[in-house]
Amino acid sequence: MAVRGVKGVKDKYDCIVIGAGLGGLTCANRLARAGRSVLLLEQHSQLGGLATWFRRKNHIFDVALHGFPVGMIKTVRKYWSKDISGRIVQLKGIRFDNPQFQLQTTYDKVDFIKLLTGRFKVDQQTVDNFFAHVRAMNFYDDDGRTVGELFEEFFPGRDDIVRLLMEPITYANGSTLNDPAISYGIVFSNFMSKGVFTFIGGTDLFINMLEEELVKNGVDVRTKALVERIIYDGDKITGVVVNGETIRAGSVVSNANLKTTLLDLLDDGALSGKFRSETEAVRINNSSSQVYIGIKEGEKIEPIGDLLFTSVAEKFDTAKMLSKDVTSRTFSVYYPELRPGQDKYTIVSSSNSRYEDWADLSEEQYQADKKALAEDTLDRLEKYVPNIRSIHDHLEVATPRTFKRYTLHVDGSSFGTKFEGLPISQDLHKEVAGLFHTGSVAIIMSGWLGAANYGVIVANEVDRYLGV
Amino acid sequence: MTKEDISQAVIDIIQEILPDEDMGGLDQEKPLRDQLELDSMDFLDIVMELRKRYSVEVPEKDYMELNTLQSTVQYLQPKMESL
Ligand SMILES: Cc1cc2nc3c(=O)[nH]c(=O)nc-3n(C[C@H](O)[C@H](O)[C@H](O)COP(=O)(O)OP(=O)(O)OC[C@H]3O[C@@H](n4cnc5c(N)ncnc54)[C@H](O)[C@@H]3O)c2cc1C
Numbered sequence: 238m239a240v241r242g243v244k245g246v247k248d249k250y251d252c253i254v255i256g257a258g259l260g261g262l263t264c265a266n267r268l269a270r271a272g273r274s275v276l277l278l279e280q281h282s283q284l285g286g287l288a289t290w291f292r293r294k295n296h297i298f299d300v301a302l303h304g305f306p307v308g309m310i311k312t313v314r315k316y317w318s319k320d321i322s323g324r325i326v327q328l329k330g331i332r333f334d335n336p337q338f339q340l341q342t343t344y345d346k347v348d349f350i351k352l353l354t355g356r357f358k359v360d361q362q363t364v365d366n367f368f369a370h371v372r373a374m375n376f377y378d379d380d381g382r383t384v385g386e387l388f389e390e391f392f393p394g395r396d397d398i399v400r401l402l403m404e405p406i407t408y409a410n411g412s413t414l415n416d417p418a419i420s421y422g423i424v425f426s427n428f429m430s431k432g433v434f435t436f437i438g439g440t441d442l443f444i445n446m447l448e449e450e451l452v453k454n455g456v457d458v459r460t461k462a463l464v465e466r467i468i469y470d471g472d473k474i475t476g477v478v479v480n481g482e483t484i485r486a487g488s489v490v491s492n493a494n495l496k497t498t499l500l501d502l503l504d505d506g507a508l509s510g511k512f513r514s515e516t517e518a519v520r521i522n523n524s525s526s527q528v529y530i531g532i533k534e535g536e537k538i539e540p541i542g543d544l545l546f547t548s549v550a551e552k553f554d555t556a557k558m559l560s561k562d563v564t565s566r567t568f569s570v571y572y573p574e575l576r577p578g579q580d581k582y583t584i585v586s587s588s589n590s591r592y593e594d595w596a597d598l599s600e601e602q603y604q605a606d607k608k609a610l611a612e613d614t615l616d617r618l619e620k621y622v623p624n625i626r627s628i629h630d631h632l633e634v635a636t637p638r639t640f641k642r643y644t645l646h647v648d649g650s651s652f653g654t655k656f657e658g659l660p661i662s663q664d665l666h667k668e669v670a671g672l673f674h675t676g677s678v679a680i681i682m683s684g685w686l687g688a689a690n691y692g693v694i695v696a697n698e699v700d701r702y703l704g705v
Numbered sequence: 706m707t708k709e710d711i712s713q714a715v716i717d718i719i720q721e722i723l724p725d726e727d728m729g730g731l732d733q734e735k736p737l738r739d740q741l742e743l744d745s746m747d748f749l750d751i752v753m754e755l756r757k758r759y760s761v762e763v764p765e766k767d768y769m770e771l772n773t774l775q776s777t778v779q780y781l782q783p784k785m786e787s788l
Contacts, residue, residue, distance in 0.1 A: 315750065694746075700757075
């Protein structure tokens with residue numbers, strides 16, 4: 238199992254991976270399986286990055302396990318193991334409840350077509366054209382349109398349809414109607430094809446299984462190992478400084494935030510002025526707030542769905558979704574089936590959030606605002622679980638400040654950077670020989686699946702760089 | 706390696722990446738993608754395995770050479786015949 242600190246590490250590795258988010262973890266495992274020596278350094282005491290969990294009393298709370306696309310099964314099978322991918326199952330109860338519509342769906346293409354042509358009364362041809370168009374979208378013929386323009390072409394004036402098709406994606410990756418249509422197309426096609434999936438055993442079992450696999454494949458895994466510097470010798474990357482010690486490596490992959498990696502960790506002089514100013518201009522994605530609710534032992538929640546996209550806002554509005562005055566919440570309801578053998582229920586309420594709304598509050602105000610958010614969330618939840626106030630025994634709030642503290646992401650970003658971060662991340666190794674970046678950037682490389690796949694893509698680049 | 710060896714080596718790699726696919730009836734001249742559930746991640750795996758097993762490098766600009774089994778073997782032959 239992972240060792241704390243860097244005592245006893247070798248003095249040189251083929252590759253050092255900074256950060257054990259899903260991008261870093263998968264990259265490290267792929268490189269180890271390709272025969273490379275790998276050191277994985279994580280500053281936190283736990284692996285997983287944002288894919289994390291925590292224990293309170295007898296509850297286990299999942300932070301980022303609302304659901305992921307079907308593609309995760311293949312990715313986990315190929316780059317981890319069949320045992321791990323075998324625990325992925327579909328979540329069938331996806332609910333929407335807002336002033337414009339209330340419905341339940343399995344969130345797959347077949348069901349969406351049924352909904353759009355039935356209840357939303359769009360003709361079959363338009364729906365088929367929309368799905369065909371979105372599916373075919375790729376980088377090579379990106380027409381520069383925004384998501385909003387895409388919807389306007391297919392469903393003019395239909396803000397109810399925009400809400401149905403967009404609200405979950407906005408939760409999933411913070412994207413807005415002003416983001417490039419291409420990023421929406423890719424994420425939407427991934428999710429829409431077969432529905433939403435989860436991991437039986439919860440995030441803790443998932444990450445523990447990944448850790449076992451890493452150790453089996455020879456990765457040297459270290460927690461409580463904070464990388465302070467990436468060393469550049471004027472020509473290429475030669476290693477890192479971690480917990481005050483220098484460790485050499487043929488290559489370095491950073492799974493830390495893109496901007497932190499380039500602007501804080503990397504030695505001065507490694508970046509040209511142009512690359513640096515382009516990096517400085519990259520916008521960070523929004524953060525999140527969550528309320529965690531633990532249900533008392535012996536109490537039950539009737540089945541109300543797995544994932545509830547709820548909103549009291551009249552219309553879909555991404556600015557409102559980010560507002561500290563929360564109108565939209567996603568409730569993830571975790572039933573005992575998630576962790577077989579344990580008769581436990583938890584509910585996690587998530588909202589998109591802006592770091593700046595929480596950053597500068599006085600301690601007193603911060604605590605008061607957290608309490609208000611928790612209370613307001615219980616009020617809303619009463620609609621679905623009327624006795625929630627009497628059956629819960631734990632209530633806790635995470636804000637953008639919490640996310641920043643645990644992952645060191647700039648402004649507690651939940652989903653990496655906006656679109657312009659992608660070329661910076663991808664071209665980094667052409668700018669600085671031996672340095673690579675993986676992890677959430679540009680929406681499409683975000684989420685469990687996006688980050689894991691990006692880890693594999695980057696492992697291939699690193700392996701090529703290290704040579705035969 | 707002969708052409709047949711190279712072809713078998715490629716098939717072995719794909720079979721390992723896609724254990725559930727039947728590789729028996731593969732048409733040499735048809736795009737692999739039309740016959741198998743191969744996505745772009747799978748192609749990366751093929752490239753990485755070729756590097757690991759045979760020390761062969763396939764630069765990104767040549768990825769389209771891996772279109773059919775025939776074109777793949779043709780492309781790899783000069784790189785692998787001396788193995
Ligand atoms: C509230 C919330 C809910 C989410 N829900 C879902 C969901 O349901 N489905 C889904 O698919 N996605 C979800 N996501 C998104 C998904 O969790 C992330 O996109 C993904 O996990 C990010 O992986 P990553 O590889 O970018 O790394 P991250 O998870 O960002 O990890 C980076 C790691 O690097 C470490 N690190 C940083 N700096 C250093 C340093 N200097 N030295 C050492 N280590 C360092 C950090 O501690 C961290 O462990 C959610 C995100 C949030 C915030």
